[in-house]
Amino acid sequence: MRFELLATIALASSALAQQKRKLQWFGINESGAEFGEGTYPGIFGKHYIWYDLNTIDQFIAQGVNMFRLNFAMERLTPNTLTGAYDAGYLGNLTEQVNHITQKGAYAMIQPHNYGRFYSNIITDTAGFKKWWQNLAAKFKDNHLVVFDTNNEYHDMDQTLVFNLNQAAIDGVRAAGATTQYITPEGNSWSGAWTWVSSGNGASLLKLKDPSNKLIYQMHQYLDTDGSGSHPECVSTTIFKERLQAATKWLKDNKKVGVIGEYAGGNNTQCISALQDGLKYMGDNADVWYGAIWWAAGPWWADYVYSMEPTTGPAWKTVLPKIKSYFVS
Numbered sequence: 001m002r003f004e005l006l007a008t009i010a011l012a013s014s015a016l017a018q019q020k021r022k023l024q025w026f027g028i029n030e031s032g033a034e035f036g037e038g039t040y041p042g043i044f045g046k047h048y049i050w051y052d053l054n055t056i057d058q059f060i061a062q063g064v065n066m067f068r069l070n071f072a073m074e075r076l077t078p079n080t081l082t083g084a085y086d087a088g089y090l091g092n093l094t095e096q097v098n099h100i101t102q103k104g105a106y107a108m109i110q111p112h113n114y115g116r117f118y119s120n121i122i123t124d125t126a127g128f129k130k131w132w133q134n135l136a137a138k139f140k141d142n143h144l145v146v147f148d149t150n151n152e153y154h155d156m157d158q159t160l161v162f163n164l165n166q167a168a169i170d171g172v173r174a175a176g177a178t179t180q181y182i183t184p185e186g187n188s189w190s191g192a193w194t195w196v197s198s199g200n201g202a203s204l205l206k207l208k209d210p211s212n213k214l215i216y217q218m219h220q221y222l223d224t225d226g227s228g229s230h231p232e233c234v235s236t237t238i239f240k241e242r243l244q245a246a247t248k249w250l251k252d253n254k255k256v257g258v259i260g261e262y263a264g265g266n267n268t269q270c271i272s273a274l275q276d277g278l279k280y281m282g283d284n285a286d287v288w289y290g291a292i293w294w295a296a297g298p299w300w301a302d303y304v305y306s307m308e309p310t311t312g313p314a315w316k317t318v319l320p321k322i323k324s325y326f327v328s
């Protein structure tokens, strides 16, 4: 409670609250704590890194109000899904969450695990529910925390993806975290462009949340294969085109969604595509909550999509061109 009060005061007094928003969430992925995939637990500063709190403040000064915090489940609960925490890793995650939310921004807790634990597809839905129940209990009084069930399920049985999402929702609510948003993700890397055709739509429509605070999380890249591994975009209208079927699905079913990852390179075609797609989302802000750029973090160096303040290429080239689609 005390924490919630602090967060509310921070929200009311911060620049964040004074900006007029076209989309509720202007977001950035913070990536680095999940690096060194396969090397567990790994060494802080060598295999993985946490996020520089000063860069978080620099983003907030730009109007960013959503931070999607990447981390690895194997480092948080190294033994089993229901086992003890690594206190240091949990402490660092908590420090980041508290820093962000005390400034009135949202912190998305996001296990970057693709529905897997130590590379094995998670099939223990009861254990997964307990994993979420244990973690959500630690943040249950902080209403600016958002729970992302898992990053990008893929090549999995669709019923299992449904069951894991439902288990996560049930675990979070059982912990007493009843006011926070939860973002289910889909199979097929949670792509927006394949949300309906992959069967995610029909399946995940049936998820039940007693708090009624689900925001469906989809990812969308603008390159030929939609993987986000090329600096070029297909066309100046590709972002909007790839969102259309999902937008219709959200509207038809009275659901809301968020683009949890998107990006494009530093070229006129991509910048136009990004602006066109973000305008489209703003025009459909009844169903789109916002969009979260991929990515920032201390170790991305000159990676074309890096928005790390102030050296990442996208900080200089993309951020000034897209900002006005989120805040005025």
Ligand SMILES: *[C@@H]1O[C@H](CO)[C@@H](O)[C@H](O)[C@H]1NC(C)=O
Residues within 6 Å of the ligand: 044, 050, 086, 087, 088, 089, 092
């Ligand atoms: C937590 O962060 C500190 C630096 O702030 C670092 O020294 C420590 O190793 C980190 N712990 C873990 C388990 O990553």
Ligand SMILES: *[C@@H]1O[C@H](CO)[C@@H](O)[C@H](O)[C@H]1NC(C)=O
Residues within 6 Å of the ligand: 266, 267, 312, 313, 314, 316, 317
């Ligand atoms: C972005 O692209 C422009 C135009 O090609 C180029 O001049 C500039 O150096 C690029 N900036 C970065 C940071 O890559």
Ligand SMILES: CC(=O)N[C@H]1CO[C@H](CO)[C@@H](O)[C@@H]1O
Residues within 6 Å of the ligand: 031, 032, 034, 035, 112, 227, 228, 229, 294
């Ligand atoms: C598109 C993109 O950059 N994807 C990245 C998502 O995160 C994983 C883990 O950090 C990276 O390996 C991918 O390249």
